[in-house]
Amino acid sequence: xxxxxxxxxxxxxxxxxxxxxxxxxxxxxxxxxxxxxxxxxxxxxxxxxxxxxxxxxxxxxxxxxxxxxxxxxxxxxxxxxxxxxxxxxxxxxxxxxxxxxxxxxxxxxxxxxxxxxxxxxxxxxxxxxxxxxxxxxxxxxxxxxxxxxxxxxxxxxxxxxxxxxxxxxxxxxxxxxxxxxxxxxxxxxxxxxxxxxxxxxxxxxxxxxxxxxxxxxxxxxxxxxxxxxxxxxxxxxxxxxxxxxxxxxxxxxxxxxxxxxxxxxxxxxxxxxxxxxxxxxxxxxxxxxxxxxxxxxxxxxxxxxxxxxxxxx
Numbered sequence: 001x002x003x004x005x006x007x008x009x010x011x012x013x014x015x016x017x018x019x020x021x022x023x024x025x026x027x028x029x030x031x032x033x034x035x036x037x038x039x040x041x042x043x044x045x046x047x048x049x050x051x052x053x054x055x056x057x058x059x060x061x062x063x064x065x066x067x068x069x070x071x072x073x074x075x076x077x078x079x080x081x082x083x084x085x086x087x088x089x090x091x092x093x094x095x096x097x098x099x100x101x102x103x104x105x106x107x108x109x110x111x112x113x114x115x116x117x118x119x120x121x122x123x124x125x126x127x128x129x130x131x132x133x134x135x136x137x138x139x140x141x142x143x144x145x146x147x148x149x150x151x152x153x154x155x156x157x158x159x160x161x162x163x164x165x166x167x168x169x170x171x172x173x174x175x176x177x178x179x180x181x182x183x184x185x186x187x188x189x190x191x192x193x194x195x196x197x198x199x200x201x202x203x204x205x206x207x208x209x210x211x212x213x214x215x216x217x218x219x220x221x222x223x224x225x226x227x228x229x230x231x232x233x234x235x236x237x238x239x240x241x242x243x244x245x246x247x248x249x250x251x252x253x254x255x256x257x258x259x260x261x262x263x264x265x266x267x268x269x270x271x272x273x274x275x276x277x278x279x280x281x282x283x284x285x286x287x288x289x290x291x292x293x294x295x296x297x298x299x300x301x302x303x304x305x306x307x308x309x310x311x312x313x
Contacts, residue, residue, distance in 0.1 A: 024298055028142035033112035037140075040124040043104040047097065048132050052242050055129035056192030057097035062126035062297065063188065064092055065119070067175065068154050070301030072147030073119035076101060076309040079152075089152035094195060100125060105309050118309035119144035123297050133191055135244030136286040138294060145302030148312045161198045161259035165268045168261055175299060177292070183265055183274035184288035185296060189258075190248040192241055195234040196224035199258045211263050213255040249279035
């Protein structure tokens with residue numbers, strides 16, 4: 001589903017992160033690097049054929065990038081010296097598939113040196129991740145610049161799985177995102193895997209969360225035993241973790257969502273209504289998701305086009 005230019009142009013001033021010099025456009029690379037998107041798409045396809053967890057990783061990476069300093073590729077920078085970068089902070093500890101962005105960047109630099117930002121490559125890859133998972137497509141606004149700063153300490157501003165609806169609303173509002181955007185964007189939880197640490201507070205002590213289906217809670221406890229030491233234990237986000245669908249919303253209504261922040265959508269009349277709407281209409285969900293991810297990905301903040309995505313120029 002493609003959004004028109006007039007609609008897109010209204011998005012660029014919505015956030016405190018946006019920079020006046022970073023207005024985006026759909027035809028930004030038409031003359032300077034028209035092959036960029038196809039290179040990214042093919043790279044994501046190849047990686048996904050070898051590792052089915054790649055799409056969920058890329059979509060989450062894009063979200064976590066945009067929520068810190070705008071969509072500026074700061075999540076891609078490596079730690080250096082005494083500076084611990086975003087990617088090495090606890091909330092991003094399970095992020096992977098950075099090699100996909102590195103590979104796409106290397107290929108693009110070989111044909112269009114110094115033109116396409118890492119932030120744009122990540123935005124393209126997130127779109128391709130959704131499409132390859134059976135979800136909708138959209139025209140990605142282009143022209144983001146790459147940031148020169150990445151601090152692990154700033155990841156505390158990411159929305160947490162323990163957030164209540166007031167915390168979620170404030171977190172999204174600070175980025176120019178509405179309650180409609182909140183409800184739609186959390187639907188990205190339809191893809192991927194969650195580690196025990198992100199939902200254990202809901203299942204321990206036993207009966208700690210009355211909003212959680214008891215049978216489902218018992219299943220989660222079996223997956224995450226008390227005092228376990230394994231770092232890779234957890235649960236898929238829903239029974240179809242590689243398919244972009246509206247199962248996430250149906251699970252919320254069944255009291256079988258993983259995170260407190262998911263269940264929190266039912267505690268506000270606006271978002272509760274949207275959960276019901278999206279649970280019963282896949283079309284309504286995908287249309288809302290496209291609208292909201294374009295809005296999120298249009299939050300800009302960078303200054304340069306990096307030659308290598310892991311280091312500043």
